[in-house]
Every structure is written in C-alpha cells, then in structure tokens.
Amino acid sequence: xxGKGDSMRFTKMLVPxxxxxxxxxxxxxxxxxxxxxxxxxxxxxxxxxxxxxxxVIKKVENIVREEMNRAGAQEVLxxxxxxSELWQESKRWDVYGRELLRLKDRHDRDFCLGPTHEEVITxxxxxDVRSYRQLPLNFYQIQTKFRDEIRPxxxxxxxxxxIMKDAYSFHATEECAEREYKxxxxxxxxxxxxxxxxxxxxxADTGQIGGSFSHEFMVLAETGEDAIASCNxxxxxxxxxxxxxxxxxxxxxxxxxxxxxxxxxxxxHMKSVEEVSKFLKVNPQLLVKTLIYDSSIGSFAVLLRGDYxxxxxxxxxxxxxxxxxxxxxxxxxxxxxxxxxxDITNAPSGFAGPVGLKCKIIADYSIHxxxxxxxxANEKDAHFINVNIDRDFKVETFADxxxxxxxxxxxRCDGTLEIMRGIEVGHIFKLGxxxxxxxxxxxxxxxxxxxxxxxxCYGIGIGRTAAASIEQNHDKDGIIWPFPLAxxxxxxxxxNVNDRTVMDAAEGIYNELETAGISVLMDDRDERAGMKFxxxxxxxxxxxxxxxxKNLENGMVEIKLRKETTPFLCKRDELLEKVKGALK
RNA sequence: CGGGGCGUAGCGCAGCCUGGUAGCGCACCUGCCUUGGGAGCAGGGGGUCGGAGGUUCAAAUCCUCUCGCCCCGACCA
Numbered sequence: 052x053x054g055k056g057d058s059m060r061f062t063k064m065l066v067p068x069x070x071x072x073x074x075x076x077x078x079x080x081x082x083x084x085x086x087x088x089x090x091x092x093x094x095x096x097x098x099x100x101x102x103x104x105x106x107v108i109k110k111v112e113n114i115v116r117e118e119m120n121r122a123g124a125q126e127v128l129x130x131x132x133x134x135s136e137l138w139q140e141s142k143r144w145d146v147y148g149r150e151l152l153r154l155k156d157r158h159d160r161d162f163c164l165g166p167t168h169e170e171v172i173t174x175x176x177x178x179d180v181r182s183y184r185q186l187p188l189n190f191y192q193i194q195t196k197f198r199d200e201i202r203p204x205x206x207x208x209x210x211x212x213x214i215m216k217d218a219y220s221f222h223a224t225e226e227c228a229e230r231e232y233k234x235x236x237x238x239x240x241x242x243x244x245x246x247x248x249x250x251x252x253x254x255a256d257t258g259q260i261g262g263s264f265s266h267e268f269m270v271l272a273e274t275g276e277d278a279i280a281s282c283n284x285x286x287x288x289x290x291x292x293x294x295x296x297x298x299x300x301x302x303x304x305x306x307x308x309x310x311x312x313x314x315x316x317x318x319x320h321m322k323s324v325e326e327v328s329k330f331l332k333v334n335p336q337l338l339v340k341t342l343i344y345d346s347s348i349g350s351f352a353v354l355l356r357g358d359y360x361x362x363x364x365x366x367x368x369x370x371x372x373x374x375x376x377x378x379x380x381x382x383x384x385x386x387x388x389x390x391x392x393x394d395i396t397n398a399p400s401g402f403a404g405p406v407g408l409k410c411k412i413i414a415d416y417s418i419h420x421x422x423x424x425x426x427x428a429n430e431k432d433a434h435f436i437n438v439n440i441d442r443d444f445k446v447e448t449f450a451d452x453x454x455x456x457x458x459x460x461x462x463r464c465d466g467t468l469e470i471m472r473g474i475e476v477g478h479i480f481k482l483g484x485x486x487x488x489x490x491x492x493x494x495x496x497x498x499x500x501x502x503x504x505x506x507x508c509y510g511i512g513i514g515r516t517a518a519a520s521i522e523q524n525h526d527k528d529g530i531i532w533p534f535p536l537a538x539x540x541x542x543x544x545x546x547n548v549n550d551r552t553v554m555d556a557a558e559g560i561y562n563e564l565e566t567a568g569i570s571v572l573m574d575d576r577d578e579r580a581g582m583k584f585x586x587x588x589x590x591x592x593x594x595x596x597x598x599x600x601k602n603l604e605n606g607m608v609e610i611k612l613r614k615e616t617t618p619f620l621c622k623r624d625e626l627l628e629k630v631k632g633a634l635k
Numbered sequence: 636c637g638g639g640g641c642g643u644a645g646c647g648c649a650g651c652c653u654g655g656u657a658g659c660g661c662a663c664c665u666g667c668c669u670u671g672g673g674a675g676c677a678g679g680g681g682g683u684c685g686g687a688g689g690u691u692c693a694a695a696u697c698c699u700c701u702c703g704c705c706c707c708g709a710c711c712a
Contacts, residue, residue: 581672
C-alpha cells in the first residue's frame, strides 16, 4: 500500500485512453497498455511510459527491490554506456553479435549500450574486493538495458530498450555460489508470488550469458514466446531448448524383424516427410530425416526420425563429438545452403540420405535400432527403402538432438511430459568463473592464495513482468490488475460532477481513503457515466466506487470489484472498512 | 538477412487501377442539450498525402531512388 499524497484526479493526470488500438499491436497486453494510456511508442521497440504505466512499473520495481534487499543483496547503479575494453576482455565484444549496439564517442573510441552488465560489475568488484573475508557479495541494479533485437514485437514483451533488474553475486567457493543460487530461486519465487502471477520455474539453457546451469521463471500464457515441457507427475520442468528426451523404444520401427534388401524407388517431386510418407504409404516414424548442416567447425549430416524436430541448441553442444574435438560447443550451426547440400549429396534439396554420403553423420537416439527405414537416395526424385544402420551407412555418434513432444516420457520419473507456453520473466544463472577468469578478477583466500571469484547472475524483466500480468489478467473490457501491481487501489466514479451532493460525497470519500493510506484515482471529468465506466474497466483498478445521487439519498455507495461482474451496495459509513477488507 | 505487406489529420481507414477542389468514422475545440455503460444537434480547427528526384499544363494517384513501420521465416532435406 502506498502512503498519503499518492492519489490523483483524472483531470490532473495524462491518461489518454483510446477506443481502437493501433494495428501493429498484436498481443493483448500491448493493445491494452496502449489503449489504457500507459505507454506510447517512440521507435520500434522503444517506448515512453506515461504516468499510469510508470506507476505500474514502480510497483513491480518496489516488490523486486524489497525482496532483493530482504535476500541480502545491495543496490547499485551501473552505466548504460560501456567502454569496449571491458567487453574485449571478456571476449564478448566479438561474440555477442548484432544485438550489441555499438557506438563511438567524439574521440572515436568504441562503446556499447549495455545489454547486460557482467563485465562492468566484475570490473567494479575486482578493483575493490580483495579478500575472502569480504565475500559473499550480491549486487543488483534496476536499470534500462538495450539489446538491438532483430525483430522487436509485442510491446514491452520484446522491446529493444527495456527495464531490467540484474544482480550479480561473488563467492569464494562453488558451494557458497550454489547456496546463493538457491537463495535467489526462493527470492524469485516470492517476487512472482507477490506479483500475483501464475508461473513455473524451469531448467534452461544458459545461452549467451554462459555458465553451468540455470532456471527460467516462466509466466504461463498462451501468447508466451517460449515452449516449456512439464512433467505431470514429478516437478521436472524445462525450456524446450533444454528438455531432455528420454531414450525410448517406439513401436512401429521395431515391428519388422530381419533386414530386407536395400531398394531404390522413384519418388518424383516428393521432398517433404509428409509427401514421401503419403506417397509410399509408410508411417512417418519409419522415415529418416537427413539434414545437412554447416557449423563453425565443419559441415555434417544430422539424422532424425521423420516425425521429430531438430533442436539446434542441443545440436550445438554435440558438434565437437562429430569431429572428435574438445568439449567446446560450436559457436554457430545453421542449415546448409543449397550449394553445400548439392556438393555433399550430389542432389537437390529434398533427397538427402545417409547412404553413401560424403560427410560425417550424427544421429538422434530415435534412429538407433531403426530397421528397414526410408531415406533420401542422394539423387533427384529417388528414395531408398529398407535402409539399415551399419549395413548401409555408419553413424559417427548418437545423441539427444530432438525437441521433446507432448506425451514423451519424463526423463526423471515414469510420468509424461506435456508442452505449454510461457513468458520468461526471470532467469537465474550459476556462472562459475567464466567472467572472473577472463577478466582476471580474483581475491585472496584464507591461505593467501589468489583465486577467481565464483559468480552467479540473476535477472528480472520489469516491464515484461507487468505485461505478463496483463496477459494473465484481463477480459474483453480491459485490464484486471491484481492489487500489488495496480496503479491505484480504488477508482472513484462520480456519476455527475455537476451535482453538488454527488461531488461533495465523492470528495469526502476521496479524502477519507487517501488519509487512510489507500491510493485513489478520482474520475472528476465532466463526462457521461458510460464513458467513465468504460475507461475504468479498461484501466483495471481493482475496486471501483460509483457515487450516484439515488444511492446517496439512501446513504449508500456502490462498490464493484473489477474481477467480479456484479456490483453491490455499501453504507457510506462502512465504506472505509469494506474497502480495507477488499484490499487484503 | 530472405520473403510479403503498409506509410493519406492523434487513432482506424477510403481515395491511387483510369492524374484535375484531399475525404469518412472516432478523437479534439465552441454552443445547446444530456448525466448509471464509449449519447444527440449545430458549428469549427487540424494534412509538407513518409522523403527526394522524375514524367506531365497538372501527381496522393504514373516512374525511379530512399527512409520508416508491420507480418512471416529449421521443419526443405
């Protein structure tokens, strides 16, 4: 609850509500934030926060701030413009790619806009922290970040400029770092619970930040950009990029015993799995998809059961095995272009197969033990049937390379996975010594020995959390704010501002509530009631009080909760009590 | 980056094909009326038609270039 002086009159506040949302607003949170006068676009992926929008952002920030402080973290503020040297040190200047917006100052020196602050914080800590006695430490900031996204969209959900809480912890030991990871996991759980969100913590890939393991906090919503796999029995849940496929023996491909002779069949213009399986009247499970890939290490082929999808995140990690190289992941993998496909298969795209292929082959476990399969024949308009592993071709290595699908067995228990969608609002990483080593950030341990800091980092998208809340809490008329994020607690609608008794009553209630520390938005506009109701529904303040002359004559005021459909009456004298009760 | 689409008043759009006074709805301003679910009537303001160049007596409209915005993009092996 915010204190006194936090209330507002509609006529004093810029709340430009609109009936029709601009066409480019796709998801509901974007549309409603625009329509409710919370945000306005300045450029692609860059927004102004209007007064109403800022109030919600501040609500989220304060919850995050309170919980981070409670968890023992210290607030700092780092610059948004960062000298390139720091990014050179961590090697990310070259690796991070086009998402990093680079710029030069008047002396022609290189800088970037911070998309994340591992380098800056590591630099800050290495300058002033020397001893294990000063550890552990956890610093956080709430600050604007910039990532030059290829395709900004969905309003605050995927902007280029966005407000983020990012925290970085420093430890003397792995155990200590893991304790803090757990501490942050619990803190994040508290934060999102306080925000009133339905969410799930899932195992995740560490992506460009790097590190040894991580969890994402996902707000469950149909419009979410991420797919997550979740077990219906145990608490296993993971981002689809990371979700492990359990090796399982499937029915169709093992029904056949004995290996039939390899045969070439004509399949004119049949390229896709769907076309080929329909044409040859075989189950797609018996097809082997052969994808030709390029990577930073070299070209190769990937085999996959016909009805599965390749997971490039997993593939990246296994590329070194194909070429018998060290444990370093491939920097990049991508589907080979037509020319490369032709060079390797001697055929146009659509007819690649493992038999007689001039490159190394990695296969998903789903190919293991497959008998009498169908593959491309590396020849235009032809496929092989009755293809068998080892007899007809060799596989360099097997690995888990596919996306899990709904109905897969859980990798941890005998439950079943289901797929749902989520919006990533928080992400925690155990980094280890990745940055402290490359940037030479070290402390002296109790034996006087120099050791790199063990680090963790923890982010929360502030604007995205607000947007996610709208995705979960709205109806056809507008936003339905949960109390903790609501820009105001109470929205007073005097039906007729020209009626003295109505306005006097409204003012009285406004003052009474405000004095009691409840934040109130009073719609004192000289507008028709219908319009004010529409705006109230749109803006979504949890409690609406309607002050009308007829009810007033009977000493009554109407209360309507935004999340309920029907209003009810309350005695004027008991109003404060009732409102306080509803706020709990 | 590749493919597609769109730039005309604050928002949503028509006009463009077939060149000739720049329009409609909402919003905005004034007045009257009205006050429990985006009222009504009357009057009014607001446009470098994204920008530059070209064709033409004449360009929102035709041509060239350019900028911006939006949508889709392994599933083809």
